[in-house]
Amino acid sequence: MRTLLTALAVPVAIMFLIGCTSSVVTKNDDDEDTDSSDLDSDSDGDSDSDSDSDTDADTDTDSDTDSDTDSDTDTDTGTDTGPLWDVEICQTGGYMNDCGIISCGSPPPSLTETMVIPVTGNGKLVTLSIDTNPRTIFSFSDISATLSNGTDTVNFFNNYNAATGATSHNFPTEWPIPHFWGEEIGGTWTLEFEDSEYTAGNGFSLLEWCLTFEDPSTTATYLTSGNWSGTQTGQISDYNSTNDPPSPTTSVFETKINDLINANGSTPTLSLTVSHSSPSDLSISLIAADGTNFSIKSQGSGTIPSTFPLTGLSSDWLTGMYKLSFTDHSPGTSGTLSGWSIGI
Numbered sequence: 001m002r003t004l005l006t007a008l009a010v011p012v013a014i015m016f017l018i019g020c021t022s023s024v025v026t027k028n029d030d031d032e033d034t035d036s037s038d039l040d041s042d043s044d045g046d047s048d049s050d051s052d053s054d055t056d057a058d059t060d061t062d063s064d065t066d067s068d069t070d071s072d073t074d075t076d077t078g079t080d081t082g083p084l085w086d087v088e089i090c091q092t093g094g095y096m097n098d099c100g101i102i103s104c105g106s107p108p109p110s111l112t113e114t115m116v117i118p119v120t121g122n123g124k125l126v127t128l129s130i131d132t133n134p135r136t137i138f139s140f141s142d143i144s145a146t147l148s149n150g151t152d153t154v155n156f157f158n159n160y161n162a163a164t165g166a167t168s169h170n171f172p173t174e175w176p177i178p179h180f181w182g183e184e185i186g187g188t189w190t191l192e193f194e195d196s197e198y199t200a201g202n203g204f205s206l207l208e209w210c211l212t213f214e215d216p217s218t219t220a221t222y223l224t225s226g227n228w229s230g231t232q233t234g235q236i237s238d239y240n241s242t243n244d245p246p247s248p249t250t251s252v253f254e255t256k257i258n259d260l261i262n263a264n265g266s267t268p269t270l271s272l273t274v275s276h277s278s279p280s281d282l283s284i285s286l287i288a289a290d291g292t293n294f295s296i297k298s299q300g301s302g303t304i305p306s307t308f309p310l311t312g313l314s315s316d317w318l319t320g321m322y323k324l325s326f327t328d329h330s331p332g333t334s335g336t337l338s339g340w341s342i343g344i
Helices: 002-077
Strands: 088-091 110-117 126-132 143-148 153-158 175-177 187-195 204-213 227-229 234-236 249-257 269-276 282-287 293-297 307-309 320-328 335-343
Touching (some): 088 110, 153 175, 187 204, 234 249, 249 335, 269 282, 269 293, 320 335
Antiparallel strands (some): 110 187, 126 204, 143 187, 249 320, 269 307, 269 335, 282 293
């Protein structure tokens, strides 16, 4: 019996030991789970660390963004307006009334248009382009025009006959204007037309006017010497005896200097080659590019000068249009202008 009990006790003991061993393993598993949970908790801790990292990144990013945005904004609206150089900036205009043949009124008809240019920097050459509808009755010789930057004003068009077209006259363009050399281009620019002559003309619409400010870093250096020949020559008409009443006849010759030329302290000279059998019949005048009117010769004097000093232009730009006029005050004979030039 004891032997049997002993025999039974051994397996029971073994089973107990196995059960205990199994219980320990299970606890170890629980410990590992607990450890795993701890790791998750650590992972959460890592997540907190990631959160800190995100916060840092957000802070850096916000700081960078604010810095970049402020910098870009300042650049775009401040001094970095380089794209304005060599860009044609245009604006539409209004209608210019005609003076008529009876009375121009006081003040005479005019048209004023303005254009605001952002602050950019000091320019050199500005090119003005003007687009009008054609005048079918008369050219633009009854019109004067000025361009102003608020500080200086240039009389660039002074009753010239320079309109293009035979029966449908278009305003001449383009106009290189260096008179604002070295001045800030930013500000209000004003284009003004005026009709102060009684003519059988008609009004016109200013369809568009444009300013192009050439990049000062690439603009060619202006000239201080040279000679520019008049592009128009021909007959000097005789006094008109057939009119009722008879009237003097004016012959007009024009030329345009597109080169950048500055007198730079020297006195420019007008040279003339004229043939006329009765020079005392003639009076001669020149309207320079800036609107200055020179009396070259009065009626009654018997000599036509071959050269004439254009005193007053010694510190001025010579770029622009010139209008040379011969008026015959007595009947008798016509003459010829075979050549003329402006030199310095």
